[in-house]
Amino acid sequence: xxxxxxxxxxxxxxxxxxxxxxxxxxxxxxxxxxxxxxxxxxxxxxxxxxxxxxxxxxxxxxxxxxxxxxxxxxxxxxxxxxxxxxxxxxxxxxxxxxxxxxxxxxxxxxxxxxxxxxxxxxxxxxxxxxxxxxxxxxxxxxxxxxxxxxxxxxxxxxxxxxxxxxxxxxxxxxxxxxxxxxxxxxxxxxxxxxxxxxxxxxxxxxxxxxxxxxxxxxxxxxxxxxxxxxxxxxxxxxxxxxxxxxxxxxxxxxxxxxxxxxxxxxxxxxxxxxxxxxxxxxxxxxxxxxxxxxxxxxxxxxxxxxxxxxxxxxxxxxxxxxxxxxxxxxxxxxxxxxxxxxxxxxxxxxxxxxx
Amino acid sequence: xxxxxxxxxxxxxxxxxxxxxxxxxxxxxxxxxxxxxxxxxxxxxxxxxxxxxxxxxxxxxxxxxxxxxxxxxxxxxxxxxxxxxxxxxxxxxxxxxxxxxxxxxxxxxxxxxxxxxxxxxxxxxxxxxxxxxxxxxxxxxxxxxxxxxxxxxxxxxxxxxxxxxxxxxxxxxxxxxxxxxxxxxxxxxxxxxxxxxxxxxxxxxxxxxxxxxxxxxxxxxxxxxxxxxxxxxxxxxxxxxxxxxxxxxxxxxxxxxxxxxxxxxxxxxxxxxxxxxxxxxxxxxxxxxxxxxxxxxxxxxxxxxxxxxxx
Ligand SMILES: Nc1ncnc2c1ncn2[C@@H]1O[C@H](COP(=O)(O)OP(=O)(O)OP(=O)(O)O)[C@@H](O)[C@H]1O
Ligand SMILES: [Mg+2]
Numbered sequence: 001x002x003x004x005x006x007x008x009x010x011x012x013x014x015x016x017x018x019x020x021x022x023x024x025x026x027x028x029x030x031x032x033x034x035x036x037x038x039x040x041x042x043x044x045x046x047x048x049x050x051x052x053x054x055x056x057x058x059x060x061x062x063x064x065x066x067x068x069x070x071x072x073x074x075x076x077x078x079x080x081x082x083x084x085x086x087x088x089x090x091x092x093x094x095x096x097x098x099x100x101x102x103x104x105x106x107x108x109x110x111x112x113x114x115x116x117x118x119x120x121x122x123x124x125x126x127x128x129x130x131x132x133x134x135x136x137x138x139x140x141x142x143x144x145x146x147x148x149x150x151x152x153x154x155x156x157x158x159x160x161x162x163x164x165x166x167x168x169x170x171x172x173x174x175x176x177x178x179x180x181x182x183x184x185x186x187x188x189x190x191x192x193x194x195x196x197x198x199x200x201x202x203x204x205x206x207x208x209x210x211x212x213x214x215x216x217x218x219x220x221x222x223x224x225x226x227x228x229x230x231x232x233x234x235x236x237x238x239x240x241x242x243x244x245x246x247x248x249x250x251x252x253x254x255x256x257x258x259x260x261x262x263x264x265x266x267x268x269x270x271x272x273x274x275x276x277x278x279x280x281x282x283x284x285x286x287x288x289x290x291x292x293x294x295x296x297x298x299x300x301x302x303x304x305x306x307x308x309x310x311x312x313x314x315x316x317x318x319x320x321x322x323x324x325x326x327x328x329x330x331x332x333x334x335x336x337x338x339x340x341x342x343x344x345x346x347x348x349x350x351x352x353x354x355x
Numbered sequence: 356x357x358x359x360x361x362x363x364x365x366x367x368x369x370x371x372x373x374x375x376x377x378x379x380x381x382x383x384x385x386x387x388x389x390x391x392x393x394x395x396x397x398x399x400x401x402x403x404x405x406x407x408x409x410x411x412x413x414x415x416x417x418x419x420x421x422x423x424x425x426x427x428x429x430x431x432x433x434x435x436x437x438x439x440x441x442x443x444x445x446x447x448x449x450x451x452x453x454x455x456x457x458x459x460x461x462x463x464x465x466x467x468x469x470x471x472x473x474x475x476x477x478x479x480x481x482x483x484x485x486x487x488x489x490x491x492x493x494x495x496x497x498x499x500x501x502x503x504x505x506x507x508x509x510x511x512x513x514x515x516x517x518x519x520x521x522x523x524x525x526x527x528x529x530x531x532x533x534x535x536x537x538x539x540x541x542x543x544x545x546x547x548x549x550x551x552x553x554x555x556x557x558x559x560x561x562x563x564x565x566x567x568x569x570x571x572x573x574x575x576x577x578x579x580x581x582x583x584x585x586x587x588x589x590x591x592x593x594x595x596x597x598x599x600x601x602x603x604x605x606x607x608x609x610x611x612x613x614x615x616x617x618x619x620x621x622x623x624x625x626x627x628x629x630x631x632x633x634x635x636x637x638x639x640x641x642x643x644x645x646x647x648x649x650x651x652x653x654x655x656x657x658x659x660x661x662x663x664x665x666x
Contacts, residue, residue, distance in 0.1 A: 057563055083568075090566030097564075102557040105576050107654055116575070117565050152655040168565065 003071075004175055004208045005054070006030040010068035012046075012053050015061060019281040023049040025232035026068070031176065036202065036209040038219040038240075040255065041229035044277055047212045050229070051178045054210075055095055056085045072176070091121040094169030094207075098181040100161035104153040110164050111137075111149025117171040136167040141197055159190035166197065173205060180212045195222055216259045220244060225313065228252050231278050231288035238314035245339040247330070248308075248316040248348075250295045257333040287319070295320060295328050308348040311341065321348040363647070367640045374636040375425060378629055379418055385623075408434065421629070430630030435622045441630035448612035449634070452599030455527055455611065459534035459596050467539040468585065471546025475581075476573065478551060486543060493540025502533035502606045519607045530607040534600055538592055542585055549581040556580075583654055590646035594639035598631075 012024040024046040031037045039047050052058050054070055056077060070077040072092070077085070089095075097103045104113060114136055115129040124132065130149065137145035140163040153161055162182060169177055179198065183191040195218060202209055211222055219226055219240065226243040228236040228251065236249040247253055254273035275292035278284050287293070290300035299319050308321035319325055329335060396404075405411045409420070424431060430441035474486035496504075509529060510518040516529050553559065554577060562572045599613025612631065619627035651657045 055564060057560065086566045086568055088566070089564055095561075095564040097557060097561065099557060103561045105558040105562070105580070106656055107580055108576070113561075116562075116567065116571075120566055120571075154656045165561070168561070 001032040001035075003030045004033045004073065005210075006069075006071040007050075007054070008069040008071070010050065010053060010070065011066040012049050012058060012063060013066055014063045016281075022280050022283055023063075023232055024053065025280075025283060027229070027232070027234050029227050029234060029237060031208050031210060032224075033175075034202075034206050034208055035224040036211055036222055038211045038213060038223035038226045039229055040213055040216055040219060040226060042214060042273075042277055044280075045229040046232040047214075047229055048180055051095070051180050051210060051212055054178065055089055055093060056080070056082075057089075057095075087121075090117050090174070091172045092174050093176045093178060094171075094174040096162070096165045096169050096177070096179045096182045099185045100158050100165055101185065103165055104161055106153055109150055109152055110156065111151075114149075114164070114168050114171055117168055121172040132171075133167075136171055137164070139201070140164070140167045140170075141193075142167075158186055159193065162186060162190075162194055163197065166194075166201070170201060170205065170207070174207060176208045176210065177202075178210045178212070181214070182211075183218065184213070184215075191218075198222070216255055228255065231283065232280055233288065233317070234315075235289065235318070236316040238311070238316075241339075242311065242314040242341060242343075245337055246310070246314070246341050246344070247334060248310060248314075248321060249318045250293045250320070250330075251289050252316075253330045253334045254292075256337075257331045287317075297325070307351040309345070309351050310348050311343045311345060314344070315351065316348075322350075323347070360644070360648070363644050367637075367644065370640055371633065371636055372422075375422065375629070375633055376418075378632045379421065382623075382625055382628060383414065408432070425633060430633070431626040433619075433624055433627050435619070435624045435627070441626050444615050444627060445612065445630060445634055448599065448610060448615055451521060451609060452604070452611035452613060453597050455531055455534065455603075455609065456593070456597035456599065458527055458531035459538075460593055462531060462535035463539040463542055463592075463596075464585075464589070466535075467542025468546050468582070470539075470543035472550060472573070472578065472581075474543065474547040475550030475554065476569075483547075486547070490540040490543045490547075493536045494544075496536070498533050498537060498600065499602045499606060501536045502530070502603055505529045505533055506606075521607070521609045526607075530603050530609060533606075534596060534603050538596065542588065545585050545588060546581060549584045550577060553577050553581045579653060583650065586646055586649055586653065590643040591639065594635065594642045597642075598635050598638055 007030065008028050010024055010027045011022070014021040014023055027046070027050055029037065039050065041047055049058065049063075053065055054072075054077065056065075058065065065078055068078065072088070077088070080088070104110065111130060111133045114133040115124075115126070118124045118129040118132050119126070122129075122132075133149050134145045137148055142148050142160055142163055148156075148160075153164075156164060165182075177198075182198070183194050186194060198209065198211075199222065201207070209222075211219075213219060223240055225239050226237065227234050228243070228249065230251050236243065236247065236252045238246075243252060244256070247256055251273070258272050273292060278288050278291070284290070284301075285304075286302045287296070287300040287305050290296040293300065297319060305317045305319045305322075307315050307317050309315055310321070320328060330338070402411070409417060421431075428442070430445070433439050433441050433444060436444065470486045470490070474483040477483050506518050506529060509515045517523075517526050518529075520526055559572060559576060562576045567575070599611035599616070601613040601617040603609070604611040604613045612634075615627060616631045616635070618624075619631060
């Protein structure tokens with residue numbers, strides 16, 4: 001499969017009064033053409049910062065991309081000038097945000113806000129852009145689009161505004177859509193509709209999607225692959241099956257155990273991961289998850305775990321995969337769902353730095 | 356929309372009525388009368404004067420007479436300026452004050468907004484600090500000091516403008532500048548903080564994510580929304596500026612309305628106080644109505660009640 005986006009060793013930090021916050025600390029992943037990559041992780045793990053770095057929307061100062069490459073169609077976005085980025089934003093990469101109530105300009109007609117993209121990137125005339133805006137509103141499932149183009153955001157419901165945001169993001173057929181928790185602010189039924197719409201449009205348009213969420217539940221039917229982030233790093237990455245049926249990192253176990261599942265009818269209380277993420281001003285020396293990890297070994301506090309490769313597509317950064325590590329059992333809730341995956345290597349392979 | 360304006364006009368009449376009533380009685384409650392002064396008038400003359408101006412009649416008769424004459428746009432004779440009616444005072448003074456005020460308003464609004472925008476777009480850079488130091492000075496320096504300063508530097512030292520008097524447009528520049536300084540500084544600060552607030556909004560991030568340039572974002576998404584607070588400040592400001600400033604008019608020797616207002620109070624010139632107050636009230640209320648209409652046009656979330664959907 002062809003890679004659309006490849007992020008290599010991305011580091012982003014913010015200069016604050018309390019010191020330098022290392023929000024993203026060496027993240028590498030890629031997105032193939034037409035696929036959906038989900039990025040999951042607790043609040044503050046650096047998901048939004050990662051996605052904003054791709055769009056080069058990190059507020060500078062205080063933020064700064066300190067290191068790494070963001071290869072989009074083979075071109076490094078980190079090196080682009082602001083003017084060059086303006087051409088890419090909205091045209092090649094579209095973005096949807098968490099809160100549809102505040103993401104639209106309240107004093108501009110919704111149609112106009114869609115048309116802006118078309119006029120800017122497709123060089124359309126005003127009239128053609130308006131026609132297209134109506135079409136787009138229809139495409140995202142808004143009824144009576146001829147009337148709706150002339151309305152203001154406050155005349156739209158939350159779900160409709162998020163649909164309008166999707167119309168804006170997809171207006172010029174971007175190759176990549178970044179959706180940063182697009183449904184968190186919506187209620188459950190609307191949430192399902194928006195997810196359905198995104199999947200549907202992806203099928204029609206062939207867009208790749210980076211789907212950011214802290215809800216593993218929606219990942220299962222949205223994503224092809226999943227990256228799990230913790231404290232500014234990706235701790236595990238794999239296909240949906242690999243993450244759900246053969247997770248290897250204790251943090252992923254924790255996330256899965258705290259996920260309400262539909263198939264288990266026994267109402268056991270959900271095991272939330274105890275403790276809180278580390279202070280990213282002074283990231284800990286070893287594994288950032290170690291203090292909250294019931295499986296932590298001495299080495300976890302001293303040395304950062306390297307990446308291990310479990311299959312062609314499955315990576316995890318935990319010392320538990322080291323040949324010398326003791327064999328441990330994942331928590332009960334996770335153990336129930338484990339399956340043997342045929343694609344796995346015989347033994348996890350240590351990934352060398354250069355990769 | 357028409358229905359809305361009609362209703363607002365009705366409210367304006369009601370407010371005016373309250374203003375008239377309140378001033379009428381407050382004035383009567385204050386000690387002293389129009390003819391009490393350093394020189395004691397002989398009692399007969401004072402009695403005659405009171406009779407002539409109807410001040411000897413019971414208060415309710417005076418009150419209703421006054422209401423009726425105001426309804427006919429007749430503010431009565433001035434007690435102090437012999438042979439002049441209050442209408443004369445207003446008709447002579449207001450155009451002057453209005454012209455000067457408009458000039459000052461243009462300066463204050465234009466420069467103030469411009470400064471505020473420059474400061475906000477260069478947040479925490481030297482342009483920002485420069486504009487804000489300037490603004491703080493503008494707010495804290497009283498207008499009479501500013502006026503003398505302008506007279507000294509621009510008129511006396513550089514000879515660019517006449518020092519005082521009211522004869523040509525050139526004569527109006529310095530007083531307009533002096534009058535504009537404080538509101539301009541205030542508008543600059545208001546615009547700046549409002550711009551910064553708008554720039555931190557999510558929809559600005561959306562605009563960036565669309566690939567719009569900084570200029571497009573500023574013009575289309577920021578300024579319009581940032582000006583809302585400025586527009587609401589414009590109501591009281593324009594009423595105040597347009598009706599003249601006593602201090603500025605005194606310093607520059609301008610025959611405007613502002614001096615009549617202040618003088619009439621110290622003179623206890625009842626009819627002039629009343630007339631000018633009512634007139635001020637009318638200007639203020641109309642300015643506020645205009646502001647509300649403008650607000651409704653800028654911000655679609657505000658429906659002018661009774662109006663049709665979308666204008
Ligand atoms: N402008 C900023 N200034 C300083 N620190 C920042 C800034 N933006 C983000 N950070 C820090 O970067 C870290 C990662 O934040 P990020 O928003 O990426 O988290 P997230 O994974 O998206 O969380 P959430 O689920 O709450 O959206 C946090 O510790 C946050 O405090
Ligand atoms: Mg976030």
